[in-house]
Amino acid sequence: MRRFELAVPQKIEECLAVLAQRGPDARVVAGGTDLLPQLKNHLLKPACVIDLSGLADLRVLERDSGRGFRIGAAVTARALEQHAGIRAAYPALAESAALVGSVQIRNLATLGGNMCNAAPSADMAPPLMALEAEAVIAGPRGRRRVPVTEFFVGVHRTVLAPDELLLEFTVPAPVPRGGGSYLRHTPRRELDIAVVGVASEVVLTDGVCGTARIALAAVAPTPVRATAAEQALVGQPLTPAAIERASELAVQAARPIDDQRGSAEFRRHLVRVLTRRTLTRALQRASGGS
Amino acid sequence: MRKHALGCTVNDEPVEVLVQPYDTLLDALREELRLTGPKEGCGTGDCGACTVHLDGKPVASCLVLAMQARGRAVRTIEGLAKSGDLHPLQDAFVRHGVPQCGFCIPGVLMAAAAVLADHPRPTEAQIRYGIAGNLCRCTGYTKMITAIAEAAAAAPAARS
């Protein structure tokens, strides 16, 4: 790594002050699992690194007034994976957290880091998008809320300005007769990056699909929603044929590339397979299965 | 660059050491405290050789800035056995002839200790996933799995 200065703020205001001062020269570090490899590979050469580990507020993990959850940006993947409330309310999110890296990585990697790194393959992004979570962002002009579906701007780019800090996500309360699932494909079982990841959330209303949300990772410059597939399901009984049709439509939302992790052709194939599988599991959960 | 004073505990001993802002926890342990049991196999969190416990949880110490450990409890392979004897996992690794080149072993043992803390009677799958962040190129893992399972089975049921 190149040399840099380190700031260790103990309060969010202090952190914002450093960001305001150092802005583009600074990078915040929480878990470090994305930032440190980028520093070591010289992809980034910040003059200043701001350690967020002193900011306890970023580790909030609790139910909010609307019986949804507030999840602090510095909550680790491991904490989400193991949290009974999260596992019960948002199984797709817990499943995605459990797939990040290895246990040594999950004890460091944070939800906020996974989102702010904004890799197309970010595992925790599709569940948050399918759950229609919101990001809470602090900056010199106060706080703002951004729907997660609008959080990503491009590869490794988000709506965050250089002087802003991601504080937390709010996730809406789980809906009765709702269910979700996240699956990804990797050549290895652990310690790998999604070739494709798919999150599906469905809500059953009077025996048919009331709501369906499907989000895809690693098939476009940012994680994306498969809206055509979602719309095709609404109002339909979730039969295998309907799920199959939606899986075909999900492929339309994918704009994959060929890279070392997989070809565009294989990625399209996986979108179909994993959409089908996550919808089927989401349906089981919505129907009271586990 | 201005050095920072890092205060934390390492293997139950309070330590105060000057570190560079850009030192990783692994750098501080190996180069400053001369605890060279944790190894750097990749530097990017992909091999597990640098695994230490931070507040009781296994982490890739190559991805932690040293100053992020301030006020926290660090345990390395040198502090796995609380007394001078071998920890039951270490003893089982020796008896089963697990170590070949040995470079991955300190990290594997720290990951294995975390598996047993979470699952005193782990299934084979729990062991395999628990050490899946630790690459070993020599052993094929089989003897490791056997040794970890045996150490777990030999421990009193009420392991904390």
Added chain:
Amino acid sequence: MPTAMKTTREVKGVGLAIPRPDGPEKVTGGTEYVADLKPKGMLHAKLLRSPHAHARIKRIDTSKAKALPGVRAILTARDIPTLKRKAPTRAHAVLAIDRVVFVGQPVAAVAADELAIAEEALDLIEVEYEVLPAAVDPLASMQPGAPPVAEAGTEADTSEALAHSGVAAAKSEAGPPKAVNIAQQAKLQRGDVAKAFAESDVVIEKTYRVPMVHQGYLEPHAVLAQWDRNGLLTLWASTQGSFNTRSEVADILGLEENQVRVVPVECGGGFGGKIRALCEPITAALARATGRPVRYVMTRREELEAGNPAPQVIIKLKTGVKRDGTLMALEGETIVESGAFSGAVLTMGAVFLASVYKWPTFEVRGFEVLTHKPSIAAYRAPTAPHTFFAVDSQMELLARALGVDAVEFRLRHLMAEGDPMANGQKWQSNGARQVLERIAEHPLWKNRAAWSATSGQDGHGLCGTGLALGGWIPGLQPTGATVRLNPDGSLGVLTGQVDIAGTNIALAQIAASAYGIDLDKVRITTGDTDVAPMTGLSAGSKTIYTVGTAVLEAARDARRQTLEIAAGEMEAAVEDLEIEEGRVVVRGVPGKGVTLASIGKKGNLYMSKVPPVLGVSHPAFAVQAPAFAAELARIEVDPDTGETTIHDFVVVQDAGKAINPLGVEGQMQGGAVQSIGIALTEAMTFDASGRLTNPSLLDYRKLTAADLPNIETIIVEVPAPAGPFGARGVGEPPIVPAPAALANAVHDAIGVRLTELPLSPERIALALAATRA
């Protein structure tokens, strides 16, 4: 801890499964590797590496970097006068002179107070490149007019083949190579192939491809260099052969070998990748330039981008048989892509293609091709996994086409002791037949039809079973050992053999058995190049076979000397003496005897006339001991994602005699898992400009514990006539069979033959999708 090591009189150590004595150090973090050493005043080294696969260096300006506080030295090629423009080996290409030939090639070197400062200095070195067209694809690189890789007139480097393998080089084809990037050619021929194909009923032709893979040792290359005031260089190195490192470094830097001392520090894995010098010469040069100890530890990214991996191998294989199963003809072409510097074990691959089964006629051509990629080195049985992938995939296809049992078909045609290999050399005694017969008796093989029948049932995917044979002819290299009787009656064994996998415990077992002493009285030491007997590489599956022989003979020599001294003291004939419980006794007269301690003590007493006991052996070798393994995989394939789950994996291996079964099992399991990695997930992938696209262990996918089942091991013992206690080499054979075994299993499961590794989910899923379309 190991239980009591008391042994029977007949077996003092050999054959016992005993843990290595340095185990407690390894499990407590006490074992020191090079990166753990930190002498006072030590500097850190970094290398500036080429960003281009092929470019001319027009200008290097190091002035800004030199001005950075904390920088102690910056070297470019012009600072090391002994460097040659036509580098005969990769090791000699310490720094690029005026042309870079692969991404990652060192261009300049920095020594600084801190690693971070050295890294910043790299940013300040200005290099002006003129980018040249690169030869990236080996098939294109073979064509006339391809961008040249080596300097014109550079000789091929065949030292690896000579050092590593036990097969005599096949005759090179007469005449100069056709194209500029073909470094070596080989041709083997017997009989009229065209006629035999014309008479064949079934002809199968396939092209098999195995990409570059990395040895993947967990400890990156590391070295610490220090000079003293007399100009003596000491290198603490992570090496598979300290004497080899010494020779290479001395040659490259123009030193006498006795000016260089190489201390082999614990080696964190090598598998062939730490035979040749890589970062030792430049680190020594930096230490010389600064007058300070300098440590260089390669990063994992550097290891992957600029280590010395295994070659890409492309094998075209055409085979013809009669309907009754008679083998008729084999035509093969093996293309070994060596990257930027020659050094492939070309002949092994070419010879093996036509040497395992009895092809009456064959024509095999081999080409070593240079490309603008990192140059290659040995990797555990170099090119054998590749070759057997082709050979035993092809045998399976032939058996299927003929509708005969795949194992019986192999056994019917398998070469045996005395049969001529493709190069005319005769096969020595080996256990190829025995391992194949043994694995075919395994319940998983006998019940394979029942397993296949579960496909699609109860949530199962596509189920299959496959097996394959593989082998290697271990290397031979002279070596030496001494065995000393200490004044307390214990033994000290000294070799220069680097112990990576736990070979020292097996050597101690050999010494204990040969001398007649309990194992706990034997201590074995690996000495540095100043003190140890000349010793070869820890490579080529030859440590136990060759160094074991030296230890055996030295221990016998020490025993003979001991008995002679005792005979004089006891006034008895040597033939009547026996060593028992630490005493020399007269056979059948239990009361009469002298202790080993008393003999040992007299060897170190002032004015004593009893010479100290020092057994010595320094043999050279001529007799090979081929070593074979067979592997079986029972798998399940997810028909949608193409993911393969290995439910069971069995290795059957002929160890000749398992000196220490614990160590042998470890070799079998580790070798098998490396082999499964080559088969399923590992590949170095390059883009069109020659840049590695997966330079991390996240994207270069070595298998994790979660990807694997327990590896079952079955040791078969077919004694090697010249091996110590019948032992043969065990390190390499288990890495050979899995690619073919898994390709055969996948074929069994999905009904499609895949001929390109790795057998990735993508390849399997898209192949299955194609059959449905």
